[in-house]
Amino acid sequence: MKQSFDYQIRHIQLAESMDLPPISTNETGWYLVFWWRQIPIGHLFVEPGDVITPDELAEKCWQAIQPTLLAYRASQTESALTDGAATTRPANLQEVLSTTLSTYDLESLPAEVPISVVICTRNRAADLQIALQALKDLPCKPAEIVVVDNAPTDNSTARVVEKFPDVIYCHEPRPGLDIARNSGIRMATMPVMAYVDDDVQVHAHWAYHIWKTFQDESVAAMTGLVIAAELNTEAQLIFEKHWSFNRGYIDKTYDAAYLNRTLFAGPPIWEIGAGANMAFRRDLFATTGYFDERLDVGAAGCNGDSEMWFRILTHGYSVHYNPRAVVFHKHRQQLPALKKQLFSYMRGHTAAALIQQAYHPSAGYRRHVFKSLPLYYLHYLKAGFPSYGFRYQTIGMEIRGALSGVLFYLKNRNRPSQPNV
Template structure:
């Protein structure tokens, strides 16, 4: 059995520090996240037995953040060589001037005190996490118009007691269990035109709400996701999740639109790549038009994946979703391997059910081939590769495979409900379309 060493997370702000951070202690590894002021640029794992000289560190730094620099410098690609030269020669004063110029338009000089965004937190019996999350949201540089807590089928009054400690936070008790049921309750009750969701085990960047609101200044954007960075990697379970199942979708903007949907349709659009439900936002009117979250995909039902199934419907209707890495949150992954295995089972159960629901909505989608050929072949190779020890990543295979099979069974046992649900969503969309909603105005 391989020994696991925890990873210390260091946020390295290159506008202040370019040298390698302080040496680790107690046999820890490093997980470095690189920033230029409020813009995240990339990350680097350094294992406990790995050492880097100053030159090696700068070389790795360049390799990691170069794709991000190229994205932000796309209008002046010829300047990249100058950036590399200044870094190699450690002409730090000139290098920082170059970076300052590049990111000037992305670093806010001033922000409004508040923006018209409803932040919705769906929670159940996790009062300690919720308390931290609310305290964090109340002390942002720019605060939302409202914070709404949906207490989902609680077994005690702990959530209510936490909310009562925070002035101005709205409390709504949803007696029916299920994350997507709670999300729908949040959308229905939200007062602002933009509805943003965060998990109760998330802390957000001081400018998160502002960056979410700023993203919707583009009238073509119907929904968005943002960057999710791990807040703790002290256990093996947290490391495994971040290394192979991370919510982090990278450090450059990505657009998912009609062209993306049509280009990937034959293979089954990999909409799970768009982002994570821990950091997502929608125009309220778009959700009302395409239909609310699918409650068949809740934990206790199919498992999860209500967020990605919603993204599928938004794209299928021709709308655009943007991934904005400047809207940053920090997520606390599950610490225990037993809990992680339960999470993987639920994820894959929901993944399979959602894929089949999406196939039933759009007959030309390639999810059947993906689910019944591509994934089985991939998992067969993983089973062979991990034999006989099944350590680290391979130790999750049983939960993932049984989760997939469980999701397929759930779908076929509930096909009639799925058909009725699809018809309901289609009728809602037709009705809204006939009303000629102009959400972009």
């Protein structure tokens, strides 16, 4: 029987009912995302062919949302659950959720918040139009939207932007995502600037939560939750299960303590979030510098975002992950495109790691690149042998990308990383 890679995504509002909808797994899998009103609190994969009773599904739902519920509870002075209920599903779960999460319910939103949204794009007009429309439809809108058209080969991006009179268009002729990001910094005028990819759609409360995060003056930068928009193909499923941008449903703060705690092994900065959904105080770049133009698409291939987060931490600032700032990302649909993407990811990964090693000699990135990473891939080469199906199909391209990143670093380590501003 041919394996099904078509997974239906269903968003389940637990505030409306605790009775989970029936699901059939005969021919399809399910990706269930649980919400309490506008707050995402967990997700669950149900595989094709799984036989699952309503009671079993309810228990799996509880297991998926329990860590989030306990984290929100721990941040409050009064406990919404008894100690005994920490590991068992409470009979009054809907009441517990309401009590615990009610402080995050938003009865009203400001019409606009003072943030600049920057979208860097190249020749993806259809995706861009969807992304811009989602931003324009927000009940709480960003004060400014900037589209950076990066080395386009046609005028399709400009034509899309013309449909949105308030959107600022910036033509950047030099190819490179971090070059485009830096152009966005120069164009933006608001005190907070957020980056989203052209293949995401923002959640209705996204702009508000970006702005709200920076009301904490200790926060210099932030990332948000990225949820898959569709899981219709094998490539999309591989990405979501093994390379997901989803960093969970619990607030996290990355600061100097995190940096020092992980320094020996090389801080896993890539865990902080994804460039598809990140934001910064605009004046931060005067201290940390701009994005490293040797990295990301058009150069090393990736990791300009995580290298920036690393620099932010080394300057003593903090980065906050806010899971209530949600976007929905459309993953690559076909395997060739995914393989190309993962080649770039690993090329940028090793190049950025060595750049970070040079920036902070005490960090353990050299050990990560030349010891931990080879052992990691040796494990996967053994585990995938001999068929190398599903996740293992991309291993060869990942290894080639990692090696290419080392060579890229050696060739470009003395090249200027910052723009002339």
